[in-house]
Amino acid sequence: MAMSSALQNGLIQLQLFEEYSWVFNLLFYVIFVVFIFYGQRIQMYVMLREVEGSLFKLKYIKDEGRKIAIETIKEIGKPQTDPAVRVDRFLEYFTIGPQSLDPAGVVWKLEHILDIRDVRFKDEVKLMAPATDDTQAHNLENTLEAAMALNFIYKIIRHFYLLGKKTLSLYIIMQIQMILPLIMREAEAYASALKAFAYGQPIGDGAGALVAAKLMRGHEIRKVPKDCVVATVPIEGRTTFVMKAEGPGGNVGKIGDAIKTVIDENEGKIATIIMIDAAMKLEGEEVGEVAEGVGAAIGGPGVDQFKIEESILKHHIPINAVIVREDIGDAVSPMRKEIFESADKAIERIKQLMLERTKEGDKVIIAGVGNSIGIGQ
């Protein structure tokens, strides 16, 4: 009896379900049709939302950068007035590259523009923070440059986000969404660099400078153009000219000019040049791995590499490179232990290279490339 009543009850509920099943069928068809016609638009909104999230994060990082720069100026620069206005103006600063329709001589034009930029930056920093010494001014300049880079990244992403929203073009949104993870990585790297620059901590990019500093320690040091130092160090029976950017302020110097000066001083009689620099590692490679090759190991806009290549070509000097592998995040953030420890491995490689490629009594140039922030000599 009870069983038949339960069965009856179940049948009634099943009938009730069948009565309303058309609602679910209709809902299914509506969703199907909506996805056919508006699928791409929905996908676009999902992408826009993703870009919006990253933009939100970029804004936070950019604002933090500005805040750190202003705080550092107030702390060490002791300005008379509030530096915020001047910092905001500095963050919007731009550099127009030279015209390259006729490429002959473009390197010298680029160098000239970079020199003007450098002088202008230094003057601005002096005006913002009058109480700073040279080292602090260099560090402050680097801090402001990192904040400037963050501001620029934020503005570019915001431009594409707003443009995509305005035009509702899938391709504008898609291209920015696709490269977003790489851009975010770079922005995060600059964010961690801000504090390092503000405090004057050595950064990963200074691996080359660290190697040179270790080699020249305890020997007489002289200044060479521009913003570089060189020491004559006897290693393995060879006379080596070890050079780096002058530290401990944030400075990369002009290694190209320094190498040219030493080559000219020795009338081109240099057996080999060994350059040490931090270089981009591929995913899967170990941080701080030391590798060896040939060529001018130097980054930047290319002016210094051009000058070095011109000088070695004139005197037919062989050039070797020793690199320390690291990614962009490690290069601009405080130096990792692995990178610090790789300096000794790099020195061993240099010594081995000299024994294999030069004879006793030869003259060798060893150039430690990179930012000398937090690294003395």
Next chain:
Amino acid sequence: MSKTQSNATTRISSFVLLIIFLTLALSLTALILATTFFGQGNEIIAGYLLLIGFIGVALSTYVLFQTRRRMLRLRIEIPPIVTTIECRKCGFKSVREFQRGDYIFKEGEPCQKCNEKMLITAIYREVKDKEKTA
């Protein structure tokens, strides 16, 4: 040196929180109602309410955790930086937190053992294993 920073942007909006908790409350009500209907013998309605309740609870907790994760990601972590100071004469070595003004090969503090000037020989940060694999 090791600290995290946060400002207004890192806080979760109270409106978002209100919506999340409202959804959670409604979903829980649906679950309670489902048990009541199940007791009354209305299994199909109870089934629907159960489905709605579970989906609601799952969605609101997911959104809540996602929002919290996003907020955590927004903080700029400052890793601890250590400075190693060595005495060239007696070999005494000391490791301390980085201080503004420190740089590699800076001569400074006198040695605790022989009173000779010590030299900063290393400044670096140690990366945790979790960070290394990330």
